[in-house]
Every structure is written in C-alpha cells, then in structure tokens.
Amino acid sequence: DTGVSQDPRHKITKRGQNVTFRCDPISEHNRLYWYRQTLGQGPEFLTYFQNEAQLEKSRLLSDRFSAERPKGSFSTLEIQRTEQGDSAMYLCASSPRQNTEAFFGQGTRLTVV
Amino acid sequence: AQSVTQLGSHVSVSEGALVLLRCNYSSSVPPYLFWYVQYPNQGLQLLLKYTSAATLVKGINGFEAEFKKSETSFHLTKPSAHMSDAAEYFCAVSLPVTGGGNKLTFGTGTQLKVEL
Numbered sequence: 001d002t003g004v005s006q007d008p009r010h011k012i013t014k015r016g017q018n019v020t021f022r023c024d025p026i027s028e029h030n031r032l033y034w035y036r037q038t039l040g041q042g043p044e045f046l047t048y049f050q051n052e053a054q055l056e057k058s059r060l061l062s063d064r065f066s067a068e069r070p071k072g073s074f075s076t077l078e079i080q081r082t083e084q085g086d087s088a089m090y091l092c093a094s095s096p097r098q099n100t101e102a103f104f105g106q107g108t109r110l111t112v113v
Numbered sequence: 114a115q116s117v118t119q120l121g122s123h124v125s126v127s128e129g130a131l132v133l134l135r136c137n138y139s140s141s142v143p144p145y146l147f148w149y150v151q152y153p154n155q156g157l158q159l160l161l162k163y164t165s166a167a168t169l170v171k172g173i174n175g176f177e178a179e180f181k182k183s184e185t186s187f188h189l190t191k192p193s194a195h196m197s198d199a200a201e202y203f204c205a206v207s208l209p210v211t212g213g214g215n216k217l218t219f220g221t222g223t224q225l226k227v228e229l
Contacts, residue, residue, distance in 0.1 A: 006156075040122075041221055041222070042220050042222050044219070045216050099164070101162050102159075102215055103159070104156035106156040
C-alpha cells in the first residue's frame with residue numbers, strides 16, 4: 001500500500017491552457033474525492049466517485065472542470081481554459097467504504113500565470 | 114448543512130507547553146469529526162477521528178480530542194508541544210449517511226507555531 005498518489009506535484013501553466021491531473025487511490029478503495037485548497041483556506045470539496053460513477057459535484061466545479069474515473073481505479077481532473085483564479089492545490093483522497101476516513105495524496109499545486 | 118469554525122488562525126506555544134486548538138461544528142445530525150494536520154506543500158494526514166463511539170478520542174503523536182455535544186465542540190489538545198508539531202491543523206466534519214460519500218467540510222485551519 002503506497003498511499004494515494006498524485007501527478008504532477010507541481011504545474012505551471014499559462015492562462016487559457018488546458019491542464020490534466022491524475023490521482024491513483026489506494027488500491028481497492030472504491031471511493032475517490034477531489035478537493036481544492038487555496039492559500040490560507042481549508043480544502044473545499046469538488047467531486048466524489050464511487051467506483052466509476054461520479055455521484056456528487058460541487059457548485060465550485062464549473063463547466064471548465066471535468067473529472068473522470070473510467071475504470072473505477074485512477075481518476076483525472078481536467079481544467080479547460082485555465083484562469084488565474086484556478087491557482088490552488090488540488091487534493092485527491094480515497095476511502096474504502098462509506099463512513100470511514102479519507103486518505104489524502106500530497107496534492108498537485110497549480111499556478112496559472 | 115454542516116459547517117466548522119476554528120477559532121484562532123494562528124496559535125503560538127512554547128515547546129513543552131499545552132497545545133489547545135479549538136473547533137466548533139454545526140450539524141443537523143450527529144456528525145463524524147476529524148482532525149487533520151498539513152505540513153508545507155503536503156497533503157493532509159489524519160490525526161484522529163470521532164465516529165460516535167468514545168467521546169474522548171486519542172490520535173497519533175500524542176494528540177487527543179474530546180467531543181462535547183452540549184458545546185458542539187471538538188477541541189484538539191496535546192499536553193506537551195514539540196517543535197515537530199509546528200504545522201497547520203484542520204478540523205473537519207462529515208455526515209454519516211447511508212449510501213452516501215464521506216464528503217468532508219473543513220474549517221479554515223489553525224497554524225501552530227512552537228517556540229523554544
């Protein structure tokens with residue numbers, strides 16, 4: 001068990017470009033979450049998967065954001081036409097079943113210039 | 114809807130002194146409560162959790178927290194601070210719902226500074 005893995009750890013992109021992040025959860029964890037954390041704030045929930053089904057999306061997840069978990073294992077989070085306001089740490093977490101704690105990855109820090 | 118309030122965005126203690134980080138929650142149903150720690154440019158590590166069993170919860174690194182329903186509080190304590198405890202601490206709440214996810218709602222965090 002190597003923990004939740006996120007790639008890349010850091011991403012600098014120009015405004016208007018598209019970016020994609022990957023998250024590999026702990027194996028056999030069927031629940032996967034994405035959070036966004038801006039400087040000086042706590043993480044905010046973006047979206048949640050149970051296996052390959054995306055069961056909940058936050059209002060924070062605008063039309064420019066899309067997340068997938070095609071085979072119920074790894075997940076990707078894509079941001080299209082990035083804006084400076086998208087600069088944040090994007091955290092992925094996974095859990096084995098409902099009502100158990102989530103294990104977080106180290107995050108992907110996005111900087112939009 | 115649930116929410117978390119962490120009183121004090123910055124707390125400073127001397128090494129060896131008591132650590133007390135405050136967390137109050139609001140929830141329509143009995144919640145699950147968590148404390149996470151975050152070191153710079155890292156993800157979050159679970160310190161401890163309350164899931165409706167014992168109200169006094171012991172976690173890693175000597176931390177503990179007490180769930181007080183009457184005060185809607187879940188304050189984090191450690192008897193003796195160590196330099197390595199310097200980090201940001203987040204209190205979080207989730208609702209135990211059947212078939213639902215474990216969506217966490219976080220407070221804004223408390224930055225703990227430990228001084229010699």
